[in-house]
Amino acid sequence: MKVVGIVGSVRKDSLNKALANFVAKQFEHKFEMEVLTLENIPLYNQDIENDAPQEVKSFKEKVAAADAVIWFTPEYNGTMPGVLVNAIDWLSRVNRVMVGKPSLVMGASMGALGTVKAQAHLYDVLRSPGIDSPFLAGANQVVVGAAHTKFDEQGNLTDDNTVNFLDMVTTNFVEFVEKNN
Numbered sequence: 001m002k003v004v005g006i007v008g009s010v011r012k013d014s015l016n017k018a019l020a021n022f023v024a025k026q027f028e029h030k031f032e033m034e035v036l037t038l039e040n041i042p043l044y045n046q047d048i049e050n051d052a053p054q055e056v057k058s059f060k061e062k063v064a065a066a067d068a069v070i071w072f073t074p075e076y077n078g079t080m081p082g083v084l085v086n087a088i089d090w091l092s093r094v095n096r097v098m099v100g101k102p103s104l105v106m107g108a109s110m111g112a113l114g115t116v117k118a119q120a121h122l123y124d125v126l127r128s129p130g131i132d133s134p135f136l137a138g139a140n141q142v143v144v145g146a147a148h149t150k151f152d153e154q155g156n157l158t159d160d161n162t163v164n165f166l167d168m169v170t171t172n173f174v175e176f177v178e179k180n181n
C-alpha cells in the first residue's frame with residue numbers, strides 16, 4: 001500500500017514533520033509512505049489552475065498515485081495553517097485527485113489539546129465536494145500533545161503509549177483503506 005503524508009508545517013524543526021517521518025519509518029512494514037512538505041507550493045490561483053506550476057503538478061501526481069493520505073496538521077489560531085488549506089485548494093480542483101481517496105488525520109502540538117480544533121476543521125473540509133475523502137476518525141484520532149517532550153535527538157518518538165496507539169491506528173487505517181479501495 002502506498003501512502004503520502006502531507007505535512008502542514010514548513011518549518012525546519014516541525015513536530016508534525018517529525019511525527020510524519022517517524023510514522024513512515026516505524027510502520028514501513030504496513031505501508032510505504034512518502035512525506036510531502038509544502039514549502040514550494042505557490043498560492044492557489046484559479047487563473048492558472050488548468051496549467052498549474054510544476055511544483056503543484058508533481059504534488060498532485062504524487063497524491064493521485066497514492067492509495068491513501070495521512071495528514072499531519074499543526075494548529076494555528078484554532079484552525080489549520082494556511083499552507084495546508086492552500087494545498088487542499090489545489091487538490092480540490094481540475095482533476096480532483098482526493099475524491100474517494102481515504103484519509104487519516106494526525107496532529108502534534110506543544111499543548112495538551114492542540115490540533116483538536118484544527119483536526120475538526122480538516123474533517124469538515126475532507127467532506128467537501130472537491131475533496132470528498134472518506135476518513136477514519138472517532139477513536140482513531142491522533143492528537144500528540146506535549147510533542148516537544150516526546151521525540152529524541154534522532155527524531156524517534158520515545159513515548160510508548162503514543163507509539164502503541166499509533167500502531168493500533170495505522171493497523172485500523174490499513175484495513176479501512178483496503179475496504180475503501
Ligand SMILES: Cc1cc2nc3c(=O)[nH]c(=O)nc-3n(C[C@H](O)[C@H](O)[C@H](O)COP(=O)(O)O)c2cc1C
Nearest residue numbers: 009014015016074075076077078109110111114115
Ligand atoms: C501562528 C501560530 C498560531 C498558533 N496557534 C495555536 C493554536 O491555536 N493552538 C495550539 O495548540 N497551538 C498553537 N500554536 C503553537 C503550535 O502548536 C506549535 O508552534 C507547533 O509546534 C506547530 O507545529 P510544528 O511544530 O509542526 O510547526 C500556534 C503557533 C503559531 C506559530
